[in-house]
Amino acid sequence: MALKYTPEVIEHFTHPQNVGELEHPDATATEGSPACGDMVTFTIKVNPDTHILEDIKFRSYGCASNIATASMATVLSKGKTIEEVKAFHPKVVAERLGGLPAIKMHCSVLAVNGLKAAIKQWEIAHGLATEEEIQLNEQTIRRLLKGVINPETGRSIVSMGMVNYIKIEGGKVYVEVSLQGTDPMYAANIREEVTEKLESMKCIQEMIVRILERDKFEMGADNGEKTASDKSKAMTEGGEA
Numbered sequence: 001m002a003l004k005y006t007p008e009v010i011e012h013f014t015h016p017q018n019v020g021e022l023e024h025p026d027a028t029a030t031e032g033s034p035a036c037g038d039m040v041t042f043t044i045k046v047n048p049d050t051h052i053l054e055d056i057k058f059r060s061y062g063c064a065s066n067i068a069t070a071s072m073a074t075v076l077s078k079g080k081t082i083e084e085v086k087a088f089h090p091k092v093v094a095e096r097l098g099g100l101p102a103i104k105m106h107c108s109v110l111a112v113n114g115l116k117a118a119i120k121q122w123e124i125a126h127g128l129a130t131e132e133e134i135q136l137n138e139q140t141i142r143r144l145l146k147g148v149i150n151p152e153t154g155r156s157i158v159s160m161g162m163v164n165y166i167k168i169e170g171g172k173v174y175v176e177v178s179l180q181g182t183d184p185m186y187a188a189n190i191r192e193e194v195t196e197k198l199e200s201m202k203c204i205q206e207m208i209v210r211i212l213e214r215d216k217f218e219m220g221a222d223n224g225e226k227t228a229s230d231k232s233k234a235m236t237e238g239g240e241a
């Protein structure tokens with residue numbers, strides 16, 4: 001079935017703004033979506049005195065929705081302070097495009113996460129942020145998992161109440177997600193995305209991600225459980241440690 005796109009999405013897809021790469025950018029970041037394997041790269045220039053994002057370009061290796069949301073994200077962020085841009089929510093960017101089909105919401109998450117990743121790189125380069133500054137606690141993990149989108153509904157697994165349980169012991173994190181009626185074909189995809197989010201926190205040394213079907217059955221050939229003795233192992237084994 002053909003997806004229905006708004007005129008704004010079609011306009012930004014066919015005539016995207018700020019496409020390409022800046023010469024000598026202050027920061028660059030590439031973000032990938034485990035939901036579809038697509039990627040987006042942002043290059044930015046930030047005024048170090050005012051913290052205003054003075055120039056920005058993007059290159060999308062994604063779909064029409066990703067191109068449109070990345071284009072809109074550059075339009076909305078240019079001329080804003082990095083603090084303002086960091087407050088952007090994918091839903092707001094999608095709304096400015098008149099909305100996206102539910103199964104395409106993850107494309108807007110990819111665009112906004114890519115933009116924020118470039119800002120984070122700029123902050124790190126200017127001593128305004130460190131990789132380790134984020135506290136490892138349940139609130140942080142929950143915030144991180146808000147970026148995991150259920151591919152079937154286009155909504156965050158956190159807002160859908162799919163995250164049953166988060167437990168932290170030292171550098172070890174245990175996360176349990178319930179599919180709650182979501183088609184089991186998405187279990188591996190959700191698990192992969194949860195794992196990638198956890199892997200982005202350098203202070204996590206070990207993780208267990210368990211996916212349950214309707215709070216009852218464990219999913220996947222290895223019972224849906226992912227254990228990584230360390231993140232490099234998880235990375236090199238393609239998230240199937």
Ligand code: FES
Nearest residue numbers: 036038062063107
């Ligand atoms: Fe991959 Fe849209 S970014 S399907």
